[in-house]
Amino acid sequence: MYNILVVDDDKEIVNAIEIYLSQEGYKIIKAYDGEEALKKIEENEIHLIILDIMMPNKDGIETLQEIRKSKTIPVIMLSAKSEDYDKISGLNTGADDYVTKPFNPLELIARVKSNIRRYVDFGKSDEKNEKANKNCLKTGNLEINDETKKVTVDDREIKLTATEYNILKFLLKNKGKVYSIEQIYENVWKEESYGAENIIAVHIRHIREKIEINPKEPKYLKVIWGIGYKVEDIP
Numbered sequence: 001m002y003n004i005l006v007v008d009d010d011k012e013i014v015n016a017i018e019i020y021l022s023q024e025g026y027k028i029i030k031a032y033d034g035e036e037a038l039k040k041i042e043e044n045e046i047h048l049i050i051l052d053i054m055m056p057n058k059d060g061i062e063t064l065q066e067i068r069k070s071k072t073i074p075v076i077m078l079s080a081k082s083e084d085y086d087k088i089s090g091l092n093t094g095a096d097d098y099v100t101k102p103f104n105p106l107e108l109i110a111r112v113k114s115n116i117r118r119y120v121d122f123g124k125s126d127e128k129n130e131k132a133n134k135n136c137l138k139t140g141n142l143e144i145n146d147e148t149k150k151v152t153v154d155d156r157e158i159k160l161t162a163t164e165y166n167i168l169k170f171l172l173k174n175k176g177k178v179y180s181i182e183q184i185y186e187n188v189w190k191e192e193s194y195g196a197e198n199i200i201a202v203h204i205r206h207i208r209e210k211i212e213i214n215p216k217e218p219k220y221l222k223v224i225w226g227i228g229y230k231v232e233d234i235p
Helices: 011-022 034-043 060-067 084-093 105-122 162-173 181-189 197-211
Strands: 003-007 027-031 048-052 075-079 097-100 136-139 142-145 150-153 156-158 221-224 228-231
Touching (some): 003 011, 011 027, 011 105, 048 060, 048 105, 060 084, 075 084, 084 197, 105 162, 136 162, 142 162, 162 228, 181 197, 181 228, 197 221
Parallel strands (some): 003 027, 075 097
């Protein structure tokens, strides 16, 4: 059973989310502000966090900043607003995904399942492959060992979130090929893409900042304007 922490100062929303997700077999842990959420994270094993942006004491952005200092737990941000600013603020802080209130329960459930699947897969070895070299993806001095989930550039280990890892893994596995935002989203999230431009663009920027010496002149992860993104095939 996977534990989901739901954080929102609106108790009716928390209770509604609990009803939807409990029916899917998840255990729900509740918190009603950022400070309480941080305590719950330390006291429990959490597999995913649903985090509202607007809250008293410590808002969602501040709470996420604290979480990202030590945790790679996937975070889905909840926002009552539909403006891109709120979505991008959450993604820039380290959120994996976002859902706008009022939300469709089926959409929320799909996002939860997708994010937990990537997080769980990220945390375990690929049992189908016995030899580590079968799990290695490489271009130039950028390398992913998919057995250990270790990413290195010039022998320097890079720390990625589960979502960042899966995006980079997909592009590196298909190095040299250009993929649109929709194709990246559908291959990584395993669901239909809708409004994924901000999600992919921000995650790509974060990956670049971590793997590139100069993110403004990337060596590995490149944008093909008007088409999409690719990882260069470098001997």
